[in-house]
Amino acid sequence: MKSRSTLLSLVVILAALTPALLAGCAGTAPRPGAPVATLFADGRFAPPSEPVGADDLFALSPAMQAYLRSPAFTAQVRNKGVERGLVDALYQKGQLNLDYDASSTRNAAHTFATRSGNCLSLVIMTAAFAKALGANVYFQSVKTDPSWSRRQGLHLASYHVNLSFLKRSQYAASSDGYRMLTVDFLPSGEAAGYRTEPLTEARIVAMYLNNRAAEALARGQLEPAYWWARKAVEHDATFLAGYNTLGVVYQRHGDLPLAERVFRDALGREPDNTALLNNLIGLLAEQGRVADSQALAQRLAALEPVPPFHYFNKGLAAMQVKDYRGAKALFEKEVARAPHNHEFHFWLAEAALGLGHAGAAREQLALALENSNTPGTRERYSEKLQHLRANHPAGSRAN
Incomplete structure (x- = not known):
């Protein structure tokens, strides 16, 4: 049977990370399953070498406290109010100059210290400052399609979350005199038309724990991955992404x-979860239980006729036999489904180059650079784009 990729879900914002395929849903509660403690196997893993948990998730470091008291920050809050002043002090150009980095999820203090983080990290840091200022913070899940990425044989689904402040205003339309100020990390205005659902702080914490597990898993570090996934399930027994990650570990x-x-326990809670089904199918196939695996595969195909990376994988196969025209058509289908995936744009550039279309290759490589989500990929695409522009200037044709 054809091998399957392992599916995880990382809860992040903008174009970010978290393991499971159900990150951040706040709809119908999953069905109850077995007591979560019965799913753990601590004796099979060495004790963690560093603390595992989220007690310090929203804690302000001394540097963050000093920033709160700085003249620049206090001027923003004094002139614009707590909520708008906070947002501008953190994210306005010329302030902290934060860098987006999807490779790791950090607590508030680490995000501030490094001036970088994925979207979940930025939400956590913003909430930490807001809490210190006494602002009312609300977390939300934005109902967009997940953003997919690949790492070390794992397919990672990133879900989008943002946060809002409840702000008193004499200009508010609501009868109680309040309005919401939302902080979002999607491209300007892109999230405006999407439905949102509220998330509890407990769910945000579980997402953080699950991200840490997925990131350790992607690095091949199974021991810490187990303890982070265990903590995610223990913290929020209704967050099925944690179960998915634990099963993969x-x-x-x-x-x-x-x-x-x-x-199977998690599927008992949510029978149509496609990430869990995909991973169980792969597990059964690995054990040689072909009939069981095929029966579930038929069920999954009915739920998800075109799985993540379907056209992309076919495009890579076409590239191997130098069918650049076929590869281009397949990569274009993936770009249409996920226009912010940098890897799809990169391979579309490669296919265009194979066809001798240097201009189209430059355009797609520029889009790959624009949508890259780690410093490493940004540097790699920048170098490739410079090389392409130098060797195939505008108006030329690739050989």
């Missing part, structure tokens, strides 16, 4: 019966 650790137990 067990599978990669060689504990296949435990992995199956976790996947």
Whole structure:
């Protein structure tokens, strides 16, 4: 049977990260399953070498406290009010100059210290400052399609979250004199038309814990990945992304019966979860249980006829046999589904170059650079784009 990729979900904003495929949903509560403690296997993993948890998630470091008291920050708050002043002090050009980095999820203090983080990290840091100023903070899940990325054989689904402040205003349209100020990290105005659902702080914490587990898993660090995933499930037993990550950890650790137990328990809570189904199908196939795997595969195909990376993988196969025209058509289908995925634009550029279309290659490589989400990919695409412009200037044709 054809091998399947492992699906995780990272809860981030903008174009970000979290393991499971259900990050941040606040709709119908999943069905109850087994007590979560019965799904853990602490004795199979070495004790964590560093603290695992989120007690310091929103804690302000001394540097953050000093920034709160700085003349520049206090002037923003004094002139614009707590909520708008905070947002401008953090994100206005010429202030902190934060860098977007989807490679890791950080707590508030670490995000501030490095001036970088993925979207979940930026939400956490913003909320930490808001809490210190006494602002009312509300977290929200934005109902967009997940953004997919790949790392070390894992397919990562990123879900978008943002936060809002409840602000008293004499100009508010509501009868109680309040209005909402929303802080979002999607491109300007892009999230405006999407439906949102409220998220509890407990769910944000679970997303953070689950992201840490997924990131450790992507680095091949199974021991810390287990403890972070365990903590995510323990913290919020209704957050199925944590179960999915825990099951993948067990599978990669060689504990296949435990992995199956976790996947099936989570599917009992949400039977149509496509990430869990995909991973259970792969697990059954790995054990040689072909009939069981195929039966679930038929069910998954009915729920998800065109899975993530479907056209992309076909495009890569076409590239291997130098079918650049076919690859181009397949990559264009993925770009239409996920226009902010830098990898799709990069490979579309490669296909265009194979066809001798240097102008189209430059255009797609520029889009790959624009949508890149880590310093490493930005540097790599920038170098490739400079090389392409130097060797194939505008008006030329690639050989």
